[in-house]
Amino acid sequence: MRFLLALPFCALLLSACKPSEEAKEPAPIRPVLVTIAKRTDTVMFGPFAGTVEPRYQSQLGFQIGGRVAARDVTVGDVVKKGQRLATLDPVVTRFALTRAEADVADAKAQAENAAATEARQRRLMEGGNVTQAQMDSSTAGRDTSQARLAQAMASLQRARDQMGYTELHADFDGVVTQRLAEVGQVLSAGQAVVTVARPEVREAVVDIPEDLVGTMPREGRFTISLQSAPEITAMAKVREIAPFADQGTRTRRIKLTLIDPPTAFRLGATITVGLKRSTEPRFVLPPTALLEADGRASVWIVPEAAKDAPAHVERRDVTVGERDAERVSLSGGVNDGERVVVAGVHSLGDGQTVRVGEPIP
Incomplete structure (x- = not known):
């Protein structure tokens, strides 16, 4: 019974032995990156x-479509004006050329026959053996055959040109910088084959x-x-x-x-x-050094401390000049040689103790 009565007094004595309030833990020492402020009268863009x-460079291609039979150059090759770069399969164009040559031969024979008929009819007319209508028909036949011959000759020239278009040549001296087609690939007219610069x-x-x-x-x-x-x-x-x-x-x-x-x-x-x-002379810093809050533009300065004394930061208002994504220039608020915090500026407080590493460029 006496033991139970003594318990409240023991608890009271133990509570009296505790401090009135727990000791506050010191603020953590934050490591910071700094740079040395240097005044400069040049700005780097x-x-x-x-x-x-x-x-100057050109994408070269064939004037006609077809299958690539050969490619004579590759990227990096130096080419001269007129040098062959690639070739199309000539089977189709050669067939067209042969057909055009046959058409010319046929048209030429018909034209010669029509001319001979017209000459014969003219002699007969002079003797009064044919009518004017017959003579006019012979003349028209001669003119028609001559027109067909001219058309066949034009088709032959076009077929010869098409045959020439099966080879792609360089228009100027240059270097091949791009290859856009391979052997066996079927191209349309004008499709780029190589780029020459x-x-x-x-x-x-x-x-x-x-x-x-x-x-x-x-x-x-x-x-x-x-x-x-x-x-x-x-x-x-x-x-x-x-x-x-x-x-x-x-x-x-x-x-x-x-x-x-x-x-x-x-x-x-x-x-x-x-x-x-x-x-104008100014300080150029990374954008991460700038703290903009409460309508103020400022930076954190780490003043030089006595030997073995802890370093701390102080907030300094600055005047901001030109700025971009890579840098910000300050025309006032910083002195030459001062240490400026360039990372973690939003997690610092005025007077906070920090651990400073080697300054970065």
């Missing part, structure tokens, strides 16, 4: 990936996001470098801007004329395209 392509006139072709085209300098000189050898470069200027964006990629094709490109700029080479232009 790009870089973008592109290719070297010929300015003029290699002496090359240009840079690049697809740029539609929302960046409006900020692209039209008159500047672009720097083009080979991705396989970045030290090999050339200058280029804008020649053509596609009026509409590609529906799938939402990019617009830009063609740039290469200015005295090195021989290493071969057709099909992958290139990097960019343009540097002067501007």
Whole structure:
């Protein structure tokens, strides 16, 4: 009984031994990525990936339809003007030519016979042995046979042309860049067989996001470098801007004329395209560094801390200039050499302790 009465007092003593409130856990130390703010007076448009392509190229095909009997070139072959590129099966056209030659021979014989008949009738008429109506009929027969001969001759010439069309020849010196038909394939008239390009006139072709085209300098000189050898470069200027964006990629094709490109700029080479232009001194940062909330544009700065002291962040309002999908420029609010957080800006709080890694470029 005494034991049961002592239980409430023991519980009271134990509760008195507990702290009035549990100790708060310290805020977690967040790792952050930073970059060093550097003032610059140039802005880079790009870089973008592109290719070297010929300015002039043609898709060549037969003027008649038929089955491909031979293809004499492949991609990469250098061809000369007049060189044979492919051949159609000539069986059908050869038959048509033989038939046309026979028609000409028949028409020529009929024309000669009609001419002889007309001459004979004329002599008889002079002797008063035939009527004028008979003479007129002979003359009409001669004229008709001559017209048929002319028609047969035209058909023969067309058959000869068709025979010549069974061979496809290069219209100019160039390089085969595309093969569009194979041996045995049946083609319709005009269907492309190969693409031949003029290699002496090359240009840079690049697809740029539609929302960046409006900020692209039209008159500047672009720097083009080979991705396989970045030290090999050339200058280029804008020649053509596609009026509409590609529906799938939402990019617009830009063609740039290469200015005295090195021989290493071969057709099909992958290139990097960019343009540097002067501007007012400013800081250029990744878009991920910018925090936009509560009507403010700001960044997180990591001030230099004493040795062994924890680092923390402070929010700094900034003045935003030009921006695109790749970068944002700041004209105020940041100082040269300061560490700026470039990732996870939405999960930080003012004064929060952070762990800083090596700055990224």
